[in-house]
Every structure is written in C-alpha cells, then in structure tokens.
Amino acid sequence: MQTHAFDVVIIGSGAGGGTVAHALASTGRRILVIERGGDVPSEPENWSPAAVWKDLRYRTMERWVDRDGQEFQPYTHYNVGGNTKYWGSVLYRLRREDFGEIAHRDGGSPAWPITYDDLAPWYDEAERLYQVHGDATADPTEPPRGPFPHPPVPHAEAMQAVVAGLERQGLHPSPLPLGLIEPGRPGGCQLCNTCNSFPCRIHRKSDADVCCVRPAREAGVTVWTHALARRLVTSRDGTRVEAVDVERDGREVRVEAPLVVVACGAVNSAILLLRSATPQHPRGLANSSGLVGRRYMAHLATMMQGFYPFRVNTAVFQKTVAINDFYLRGRHGSYPLGQIQSQGRTHGLMAKVVGDTWFGGHVTWIPEWAYDAWVARGVDWLAMSEDLPHVDNRVTLTEDGRIRLEYTPNNEAAHEELVREASRMLRRLGAWKVMAHSHRSKNTTHQCGTLVFGHEASSSVLDTYCRTHDVSNLFVVDASFFPSSAAVNPGLTIVAQALRVADHLRRTDLRLPEDAAAGTTPAAAQRP
Ligand SMILES: Cc1cc2nc3c(=O)[nH]c(=O)nc-3n(C[C@H](O)[C@H](O)[C@H](O)COP(=O)(O)OP(=O)(O)OC[C@H]3O[C@@H](n4cnc5c(N)ncnc54)[C@H](O)[C@@H]3O)c2cc1C
Numbered sequence: 001m002q003t004h005a006f007d008v009v010i011i012g013s014g015a016g017g018g019t020v021a022h023a024l025a026s027t028g029r030r031i032l033v034i035e036r037g038g039d040v041p042s043e044p045e046n047w048s049p050a051a052v053w054k055d056l057r058y059r060t061m062e063r064w065v066d067r068d069g070q071e072f073q074p075y076t077h078y079n080v081g082g083n084t085k086y087w088g089s090v091l092y093r094l095r096r097e098d099f100g101e102i103a104h105r106d107g108g109s110p111a112w113p114i115t116y117d118d119l120a121p122w123y124d125e126a127e128r129l130y131q132v133h134g135d136a137t138a139d140p141t142e143p144p145r146g147p148f149p150h151p152p153v154p155h156a157e158a159m160q161a162v163v164a165g166l167e168r169q170g171l172h173p174s175p176l177p178l179g180l181i182e183p184g185r186p187g188g189c190q191l192c193n194t195c196n197s198f199p200c201r202i203h204r205k206s207d208a209d210v211c212c213v214r215p216a217r218e219a220g221v222t223v224w225t226h227a228l229a230r231r232l233v234t235s236r237d238g239t240r241v242e243a244v245d246v247e248r249d250g251r252e253v254r255v256e257a258p259l260v261v262v263a264c265g266a267v268n269s270a271i272l273l274l275r276s277a278t279p280q281h282p283r284g285l286a287n288s289s290g291l292v293g294r295r296y297m298a299h300l301a302t303m304m305q306g307f308y309p310f311r312v313n314t315a316v317f318q319k320t321v322a323i324n325d326f327y328l329r330g331r332h333g334s335y336p337l338g339q340i341q342s343q344g345r346t347h348g349l350m351a352k353v354v355g356d357t358w359f360g361g362h363v364t365w366i367p368e369w370a371y372d373a374w375v376a377r378g379v380d381w382l383a384m385s386e387d388l389p390h391v392d393n394r395v396t397l398t399e400d401g402r403i404r405l406e407y408t409p410n411n412e413a414a415h416e417e418l419v420r421e422a423s424r425m426l427r428r429l430g431a432w433k434v435m436a437h438s439h440r441s442k443n444t445t446h447q448c449g450t451l452v453f454g455h456e457a458s459s460s461v462l463d464t465y466c467r468t469h470d471v472s473n474l475f476v477v478d479a480s481f482f483p484s485s486a487a488v489n490p491g492l493t494i495v496a497q498a499l500r501v502a503d504h505l506r507r508t509d510l511r512l513p514e515d516a517a518a519g520t521t522p523a524a525a526q527r528p
Pocket residue numbers: 011012013014015016017034035036037075076077078079080081082083084086087088089090091092196197227228229230263264265266268269272445446447477478479480489490491492494
C-alpha cells in the first residue's frame with residue numbers, strides 16, 4: 001500500500017473541516033483534506049429544480065436503514081463543501097440561554113460545557129468569514145453582541161407587507177442572519193429563488209467551499225477529492241492515531257500524520273470511529289464512554305405554506321424574516337417552542353415531488369402547472385423546534401457495514417404547538433389555507449450530537465476543544481459535538497467552534513510561536 005506523510009489530516013471539507021483547513025492554512029504545515037466527494041461543477045443543473053429535486057443530482061445515492069431495518073435515502077450530500085453547498089445560509093448564533101440547562105415539555109436540554117461568552121469572539125470571526133448580514137437590534141432573543149459585519153438583506157416588497165402584518169399581530173419579526181456575498185450588488189449574490197437546497201452556480205453563497213476550501217487550496221492546502229477515509233489506524237497501545245486508511249479513486253492508500261481532524265458530519269464521523277475499532281477500543285475508537293453514535297439529534301422541522309388564492313407572491317428572494325417570539329416560551333406556557341422563519345420559494349416541481357408521495361403515492365396525476373399556479377400564490381415558512389438528546393437515538397453499523405440510524409423524534413407536543421402558532425399567524429395574515437409538511441424522522445439535514453463534548457471522559461467523547469478524551473491526537477470538528485440541538489440552524493456554531501479549535505491547535509499541538517499562532521484570527525486577540 002502506498003503511504004503518504006502530512007502534518008495534519010482533515011477528513012471532510014464541510015462546515016467543520018473546511019473551516020479548520022482555512023484557519024490552519026497559513027501555518028506552513030503540510031495539510032491534507034480528504035474528501036469523499038468531488039467538486040460541485042458550475043453547470044445549468046445547479047439551478048434546475050428538476051435536477052435538484054426530481055433527479056436528486058447532488059444527493060448521495062447511499063441508502064441507510066432505520067430502526068426497523070427499512071432502507072431510506074438520507075437527505076445529505078458528499079462533495080467539497082459538504083452540506084453547506086446546499087444550505088440556505090441562515091447563520092444564527094445559539095441564544096445565550098441555549099448554553100444553559102433548559103426545561104422542555106418533554107424533558108431537559110443539557111447545559112453546554114462552554115458558555116456563550118466563550119464562543120462569542122469566534123461567532124464574531126465566523127460571521128466575518130462567512131459574510132453574515134443581519135441586524136443585532138431587532139430580535140428579542142439576540143444574545144449580547146456587536147453589530148453584524150454586514151447590514152441585513154432588505155425584505156422584498158411582498159415580504160415588507162408580511163412583516164408589517166406580523167407587527168400588527170404584536171409579534172417581533174427580525175431579519176434572518178444570512179451568509180451571502182454582496183447580495184443585490186453587481187457581480188454579487190443575485191437574490192434568486194434557487195438558494196436553499198441548490199448549489200450556487202456563481203459562488204455567491206457563503207458556503208464552506210467558497211469561503212474556506214478554495215482560499216485554503218490557494219494557500220497550499222492539499223485536497224484529495226473522491227477519497228474515502230475507511231478507518232483510523234491507532235498505535236499499538238491505542239493512545240494515538242498513526243494513520244488513516246483511504247480509498248482514493250478506487251485504490252487503497254495510507255496517510256500518516258501526527259494530527260488527525262475528523263469532520264465527516266455527525267453521522268459519518270461516528271461511523272468512522274465505530275469502523276476503527278481495535279482490541280484497545282473494542283466498541284469503536286474513543287468510545288470508553290459508550291457514547292459514540294448516541295444522542296443523535298435533528299430538529300423537528302415542518303415546512304409550511306400560507307396560500308392566498310387571489311394574491312400572486314411577487315417576492316423572489318423571500319427568505320429574510322424570522323419570528324423568535326416563541327423561542328424561549330410559548331404563549332400559554334413556560335416551555336420553549338422554537339423558531340419560525342421564512343423559506344426560499346417553493347417551485348411547482350418541488351411541490352409536485354412532495355405532493356406525489358401523499359395519499360400513499362396514489363395522486364401523481366396532478367400536473368406540474370397546477371402546482372406552479374399553487375405555489376405562485378404561496379408564502380413559505382419553516383417551523384423548527386429543539387430535538388432533545390436521547391441515548392437510544394443513535395447511529396450504528398449493520399452487520400453488513402451499512403449505516404443504521406435509530407431515531408424516534410421527541411418534544412413533539414412543543415413542536416405541534418409551534419406549528420399551531422405558525423398556522424394562526426398565517427391565517428391572520430390572510431391565508432385561505434395553510435399547508436404543512438414534515439420529513440419527520442428521515443430529516444438528516446441538521447444532524448448533530450453523536451460525539452458529545454464535555455469535561456468528563458465518562459460522560460462525553462470529546463473535551464471542550466473537541467479532542468477525543470481517549471486518543472490524544474484525534475479531534476472531531478463538525479456537528480457531532482453538540483450537547484443539545486437548540487432550535488436555530490446549526491451552521492454558524494459549527495464554524496465558530498471549528499475556529500476556536502483551530503486556534504487551540506495552533507497554540508498546542510502545532511506549537512506555533514505565539515505571534516504565528518495568533519496570526520490569522522483577529523478574534524484571537526480576545527481569546528477566551
Ligand atoms: C438543504 C440543506 C439546507 C440547510 N440549510 C442550513 C441553513 O440555512 N443554516 C444552517 O446553519 N445549516 C443548514 N443546513 C445544515 C448544515 O449544512 C449542516 O449543519 C452543516 O453542513 C454540517 O457541517 P459538518 O461539518 O458537520 O458536515 P458537512 O458539512 O456535511 O461536511 C461533512 C463532509 O465530510 C465528507 N465525508 C463524510 N464521510 C467521509 C469519509 N469517510 N471520508 C471522507 N470524507 C467524508 C462529506 O462528503 C462532507 O463533505 C442545511 C443542510 C441542508 C442539507
């Protein structure tokens with residue numbers, strides 16, 4: 001087997017891995033990113049609803065199995081930039097309260113081992129890196145902070161009317177924080193209606209590829225595409241990772257490095273550790289706590305649409321509004337419900353793909369033009385609630401090596417109340433009909449929590465800098481570390497923690513002199 005040597009190996013190039021690669025690019029160390037997918041080509045299909053929603057051109061064809069052994073195609077993507085190529089780029093900070101313990105109707109959301117103040121400088125840095133636009137004064141749940149690096153994306157005219165209507169209801173709509181590159185400016189983001197779930201053909205969406213991997217490559221970081229990390233190879237005593245076995249373009253190669261950062265996403269990072277079991281780590285690498293793969297979370301998410309038969313929605317870019325009035329408590333109770341945010345416009349074909357599965361797949365005859373006419377008169381929303389960690393919600397390997405995702409959603413009563421609030425809100429805005437659709441337990445887009453971080457090796461897999469407690473040179477830097485899922489989009493928190501970990505690596509394992517260690521990150525000046 002051919003062997004290659006690097007100083008740092010990063011496995012995965014999404015929100016976590018891409019960001020770490022960028023943050024370490026200037027260290028002068030030999031850095032390799034191993035990415036199982038390829039570069040997403042710039043092509044007309046990027047913005048084609050048929051290619052993205054019907055042909056599933058960019059989604060993995062892999063099949064996972066659920067608790068009952070039923071196969072399903074996960075909503076996830078393997079390519080440079082990971083899932084960030086398809087994200088809606090809604091880039092939220094967790095609320096300050098999310099870092100503490102929170103009582104929910106269905107149980108508890110545990111405290112994080114770090115506070116909002118620990119992460120705040122890295123959130124600042126993350127917002128600069130991903131060019132986040134927002135307004136720090138409008139959201140009643142906004143944590144303490146300075147201004148956003150860029151002003152909010154203005155609401156389209158039709159959404160201005162929606163915002164005014166929400167304010168008349170006594171709600172506090174606020175601009176969604178969005179990572180976009182020069183929105184509305186010549187040569188910038190065109191504020192089109194093919195953003196969320198589509199790759200940006202002109203690279204004006206702030207994804208991990210555009211903001212991090214491309215500049216890192218230019219700075220000398222090596223990226224292997226179509227390279228699948230199969231297993232981590234440990235030292236004889238099991239205390240260090242010595243190499244990564246990789247299938248690269250169909251050939252087995254070995255990469256040796258003194259520092260290994262796993263960033264495959266919450267499901268695949270846990271799977272890689274489980275696949276790397278040894279006699280010293282019989283239940284999977286770094287799994288002395290027994291928690292590897294456990295506590296899987298995804299948000300409870302319902303797509304909603306208010307339908308106005310006599311009003312064509314003229315908004316093209318509609319995804320600019322959030323309502324956080326129910327984030328910390330519902331109208332009638334003391335429990336949190338979650339967040340409501342406006343969504344990208346649904347295309348007729350997207351609605352048909354979903355509609356064709358209704359009624360047991362027996363109503364596929366409704367033509368696309370009918371869906372086009374329907375969605376032209378709709379305004380789209382997302383209601384999102386916190387999913388609570390449960391040890392039986394977990395990722396494992398089947399006997400034949402496939403990924404099994406055992407997941408039962410919880411906190412459903414709170415989510416149903418949020419959906420009722422959203423329905424009421426839309427009806428008060430004049431909607432004749434409110435449609436609701438949820439992927440329920442098959443929604444893997446906001447996967448997190450499978451390698452929880454914490455202070456104690458007995459109750460967590462990673463320490464507070466995402467180093468595994470059991471294996472000294474192994475880090476996991478992606479959505480796996482979340483102790484709780486909160487109810488805002490996870491991306492910015494993954495990026496902020498990746499920057500915090502990269503800074504830690506510069507000062508510790510990479511032993512850079514203090515000046516060089518502080519080199520790339522202005523936030524390093526105010527290091528927690
Ligand atoms: C349609 C969609 C919309 C979304 N919208 C938002 C949003 O608006 N805001 C937000 O905050 N979040 C959003 N998300 C979620 C967000 O994209 C994820 O939370 C984030 O990308 C997770 O980052 P990660 O680093 O954990 O994993 P990923 O970004 O998924 O990166 C993991 C990478 O690892 C690679 N990989 C996996 N296994 C291996 C292996 N064995 N060897 C080599 N490489 C491997 C994968 O190919 C991938 O590139 C959205 C997701 C989707 C799918």
